[in-house]
Amino acid sequence: MPYTASQLLAMTQQELDDLFSKSPAGEIPNGEADGTAIIAPGTSFNSTIASIIEIFGWKGKTFNAAKGTLTNRILPLGVNAIVAEVYKGESWYDNKECIVLDYSKTSIVAKHIRDEIRQIAPGTYLGIVFWDKERTIHFSLQFGNNSRP
Template identity: 65%
Template sequence: MSYSASDLLNLSDSELDDAFKGGTVGPIPNGEADGRAILAPGTKFTHDIASIVNIFAWQGKTFDAKHGTLTNRISSLGVNAIVAQVYVGPSLFDGKDCIILDYSKTSLLAKHVRDEIRLIAPQLYLGLVYWDTKRTIHFSLQFPAA
């Protein structure tokens, strides 16, 4: 199945998990991606929450594949902050390879956060957020068409 970032906001938690399971590692991304937090999946609130988070808190991530790092674009100003190391490794979700966004050695604020992403459609990654080993939410990263 092919997805768009908007499609993901209409899926339930289990459907998002299935999409993540069906994704591939894909290349470590490079450049700027628009992000969407997916909270309360499968409810009438998902779209509104994603919009509010996008306006006031988190707009996406900017990857530097050559250096294996990224920064998050946060606040309504899109400030680049909160650095993570980026590498391929086994997912906490299912043990299969994914791209890991690891904040443990790069951020005091987010040292307990680990994101995992998989490519689920051209230029579209679906992510899982962990606090230590506890899974919290899904998110998407949409890169511009090549």
């Protein structure tokens, strides 16, 4: 079942956690993905916060599967910055396989950040952000035609 950003923004924390946990890692993606920050799941503020972040901050990620890297697209113009290593590994959330987006060796700004993603539908990934080992927020990545609701 495909998921839109709007559907994911409407989910509760528990629904997002369950979806992440039941989903396979999938293949390491390649190319440009639109991102949606899911900051306050289950609240009426979630969509508003996601829109503000998209306008002024984080737009998404661009993956290079062959090199095992990505860059984040940030700022209003979508500047490529903040590099991460990308590889499959064990999730800090549930010890199952996931795709790890590891900033610890590639970024001074984000060295405490580790993202984990799993494929929830073709072209769509759900992620969890960790600060050190503490889970913070969810986000989604949509590639190609699945970019927007």
